[in-house]
Amino acid sequence: MWLLTREADVRAALGDPRLTVDPSSVHTRPVHDGFSLPEPLHDNLLTRDGAGHQRLRRFAAAAFSARRAETMRHRIRSVTAQLTAGLAARPSADLITDFAIPLPLTVTADLLGVPSAHRPALAEWTAAMVTHSRHSQLDTAVHHVLDLITRLIALRRRKPGSDLLSAWVTAHDTHRQITEDELVSLAFQIWWAGIENVTHAIGHGALHLLTHPHHADTLRGDPRLLPAAVEEVLRHTAPTATAAPRFARTDLTFAGARIGAGDTVLLSLTSAHRDPAVRPDPHRSLPAPASKAHLAFGRGPHHCLGAALARVQLQTALGHLLHLPGLALLPDRPVRYRNSLRLHGFDELPVALDSAGA
Template identity: 45%
Template sequence: MDFADDLMTRPYDIYDRLRTTSPVCRITGTDGQPAWLVTRFDDVRAALADPRLSLDKAHAREGNYRGLSLPPALDANLLNMDPPDHTRLRRLVGRAFTQRRVEQLRAPIRATADRLLDALGEEGTTNLITSYAAPLPIIVICDLVGVPDSYRRDFRAWTTALISPDPGRPQAAKEAMVAMLGFFQELTAHKRREPADDLLSDLIAVRDIGGDRLTEDELMSLAFLILFAGYENTVQLIGNSILALLQHPDQAALLRQDASRIHASVEEFARYEGPALLAIRRFPTQDVTIGGVQIPAGETVLLSLSAANRDPDRFPDPNRLDLGRDAAGHLALGHGIHYCLGAPLARAETEIALAALLERFEELELTEEKTRWRPSLRARGLLDLPVRYRATRPSF
């Protein structure tokens, strides 16, 4: 099947059909190379935790889909590693994303959300992706990592070039990688000269002083991954959640009536319209059987998080947004040792973003303009979310 085109334009229709007819099937990736796609919840969940499915491209067989290719200085990251290196690096950055640390960030996150909404004024129209859903996570992750204002670039333009390459500009992805590498080299040099109380300074100290030693490539790759994944998935989760609310006014009314529901509702938003269609590609280190299908060692396995989360055997009536549903156990943020490191932060940002938006605007609705989804094999996120709004109360 022509996986790339169909998946990007109508993913849930495709997933519903595949779960019934071909839950583990051979497809063609965006680079024209073959891969195996897994769509049932139980199969996806088991595969996410299977140590025989490696993220290390050294186990990839030639001629199969390999996914995004980065220069070595950005490629030595957690998304390409297995234990013990994965364990070592995850331990180094894990303390920055603990639930306790995230709770300390809630007040600054809310203050940032309020400032962004203040800038919109009392009423009007806006693209909520560019004015709210995107800048909020960028500000938060830059503050956490320690990116000074003068170093804050258009990260989203770079990541868009990588995630959704423009067929008319095949060189754009390469240009973005070169620009990102130069940025991280410059930022790291700045932090060596002027260390501060932030995550990047801590990682540089580990690299330069000792302890769990980092190579220079590991340092650059960690900085890249934290900034890249630390905001991109959150942008998508916030934007997708807002769209889901606007498309389901009955569910929005529930949250307006009882704001305490918002905390639990984030799980249902993530299940219903998560930030990723697919998990990072995996390569079996030996022949494996998934869903009754034998997959040879080295061939590429793609695990569909979105398809798993719409599996009716796990979630009844899965294509319906139900904020009263117990959505615990969804796979939107992964499972197993590669579970999203920034999940607590992404949840908190989404909860705060929704609460601030609903409190601020009494009226919030889609305009007649069309929403646009990012044309991506992996990411499930909006390019545009045009809305009309009117404030509940004056903003000061």
């Protein structure tokens, strides 16, 4: 296994055709933090390259345009306002399970058209997936969610709606552009990635505001800086620590190193974002950076489809948290980080609130 840490190398590797994300090319089972995915989930956007990846991406891409993200902004604001009102009425909370998970969970459930009757159980399983500490818990939650998605696809065949999953099912049954397993895997991937990555980004943004009150004051004074501040949160904290693993198609030389065919190559986004060759003061976080030149959403063929929707959620979430009365870290309960190779996130972010001032 090789680890790339310099920004130039990571940026180049993300688009290097000599490296593939397809584990079948080196006879490796797809994994997520050491957990092997069930068979129906193997054919997804993060395990395919070339024509197969382009076919899946074209099928899914129309649902994740910047225009769709903007049309959902009002709903995102409404959900965020409800969640922050609930927080404001309590003396303390876990900002992950009480805010950072429910927001993207609701948005993604709306997007996929998950019926309200299924959402409580789905919320419980999703929380176990996002903050899991044991693979046995993850295994159970993944199979529950996979089973529900399979049943929802069958439901939308009988009774289609106006949601994304209905559109995908109709397109699949009409044109047969993708296989049934690819349809299931795509819906599952949108569910998990759409919630997990946004959850950890919200957590990091909240923690940064709580530990840098002068930045929070700057943003309150000029809310126009919030979109740029979100980009800096993504750069400075890198909720995704490493990109999806790559595998060498053949023997090759990269950045002066001889990499053998089939070797695993990991790309450290956390290190690339703090490369002093690119940023003279990489560990200093600013409330408003100059550009979106970070790699938090990837680059090239595998650039995140949901980037626009994620940005809307992050801007809305942090904008509401800035005005939550008395929000502060609980001094007697430490922040608990998730034990993960790929994701830089939290199991728990305990906070105090001024419920009397709500």
